[in-house]
Amino acid sequence: MAEKILVVEDEIPLQETLSYNLEKQGYVIETASDGKTAIDKAYSFLPDLIILDVMLPVMDGFEVCRTLRQEMNTPIIMLTARSDEIDRVVGLEVGADDYISKPFSMRELMARVKALLRRVRLMTETMNQKSSKDKCDNAIISGNLKIDQSRHEVSLDELILNLPPKEYDLLLYFLNHKRHILSRSQILENVWGWEFSGDSRTVDVHVSWLREKIEKDPDNPLRIITVRGSGYRFEG
Numbered sequence: 001m002a003e004k005i006l007v008v009e010d011e012i013p014l015q016e017t018l019s020y021n022l023e024k025q026g027y028v029i030e031t032a033s034d035g036k037t038a039i040d041k042a043y044s045f046l047p048d049l050i051i052l053d054v055m056l057p058v059m060d061g062f063e064v065c066r067t068l069r070q071e072m073n074t075p076i077i078m079l080t081a082r083s084d085e086i087d088r089v090v091g092l093e094v095g096a097d098d099y100i101s102k103p104f105s106m107r108e109l110m111a112r113v114k115a116l117l118r119r120v121r122l123m124t125e126t127m128n129q130k131s132s133k134d135k136c137d138n139a140i141i142s143g144n145l146k147i148d149q150s151r152h153e154v155s156l157d158e159l160i161l162n163l164p165p166k167e168y169d170l171l172l173y174f175l176n177h178k179r180h181i182l183s184r185s186q187i188l189e190n191v192w193g194w195e196f197s198g199d200s201r202t203v204d205v206h207v208s209w210l211r212e213k214i215e216k217d218p219d220n221p222l223r224i225i226t227v228r229g230s231g232y233r234f235e236g
């Protein structure tokens with residue numbers, strides 16, 4: 001079945017170019033030209049992926065992303081006007097999965113779209129396969145923390161934590177490399193992969209979110225330790 005993409009962009013020529021190129025790749029497209037319509041369409045069209053411009057009338061892209069993230073996990077690629085670090089960091093903070101700076105080549109955008117959809121598809125397939133086979137043979141336990149890989153579920157003291165996909169991946173990576181010193185670039189490469197062009201700040205932001213969820217006192221972490229000048233070490 002064709003995957004659905006919601007294109008949110010108020011510059012009509014760009015919106016049309018994006019739609020045209022995506023349709024040519026076989027995707028089913030719906031469009032929106034302002035933030036409010038974007039949210040309505042996200043709920044009615046239920047896209048597999050959203051391409052979201054930051055500068056939009058009525059409600060900007062950050063606000064749209066923040067609002068959608070309260071209810072849906074649909075992957076979001078943000079379009080930023082310039083390669084501004086602030087835009088990138090804010091974009092990731094409000095829950096975008098990737099971003100691309102204008103001007104960009106259609107080819108690059110298509111590659112990002114494909115990569116992100118493939119990642120989500122693989123994750124869903126793995127989840128389905130595993131949950132139909134065995135629901136509990138794939139858990140990693142570390143103290144009061146448990147990752148159930150079959151269900152993609154993390155719990156702390158039996159309470160389920162709702163981790164966004166990247167935080168889940170990051171925690172899993174830490175758990176599989178317990179007590180190793182992991183540099184930021186090593187983490188970026190293994191958790192975000194080659195298709196992501198973020199910087200080490202991305203890792204720090206995600207580590208601080210994880211700490212909020214799994215540390216008793218996030219300001220004095222005992223699980224994810226900062227190793228000065230090197231990176232991070234997961235203690236368990």
Ligand code: CA
Binds near residue numbers: 010011053056
């Ligand atoms: Ca715009």
